[in-house]
Amino acid sequence: MFETLFPLSTDVGLLILRLGFAFVFIVHGWPKLNPNGPLKGPAGFGGWLRQMGVPLPMLFAWIVALVETIGAGLVILGLAIRLLAPAFAVIMLVAIWAKRRFMKVGFTAQQATGWELDFVLFTAALTLVFTGPGALALDALLGL
Numbered sequence: 001m002f003e004t005l006f007p008l009s010t011d012v013g014l015l016i017l018r019l020g021f022a023f024v025f026i027v028h029g030w031p032k033l034n035p036n037g038p039l040k041g042p043a044g045f046g047g048w049l050r051q052m053g054v055p056l057p058m059l060f061a062w063i064v065a066l067v068e069t070i071g072a073g074l075v076i077l078g079l080a081i082r083l084l085a086p087a088f089a090v091i092m093l094v095a096i097w098a099k100r101r102f103m104k105v106g107f108t109a110q111q112a113t114g115w116e117l118d119f120v121l122f123t124a125a126l127t128l129v130f131t132g133p134g135a136l137a138l139d140a141l142l143g144l
Helices: 009-033 041-051 057-077 081-101 116-131 138-142
Strands: none
Touching: 009 041, 009 057, 009 081, 009 116, 041 057, 057 081, 081 116
């Protein structure tokens, strides 16, 4: 019944999900890309990845920084969602793993940031994998 009253409600909901999801990633991705920011860009982020023992830390620093910024911009536009969403999901799984293993924080933490936001972003990425971007997206306009 709700769909008959509001025929675009699912597509509007997916647009809202994409916009919020992408905004959070852009805010977290920009410091990884900006050499003048607190993380000192890919070099600083790559150093942090190296300390955690991530293989090819500079390569992955660039990949993560570009996915979280340019990829998030594409999510806003609704372009290549089903290709990008798995990448976002993997990034969030690695973030959860790092927080649990190296930072020793729980789902919610009193003295540090827990991994609850990472978990929500992971579930949002999975949602986009299964639903796609909806009709209010470039993917839909291009027939992808």
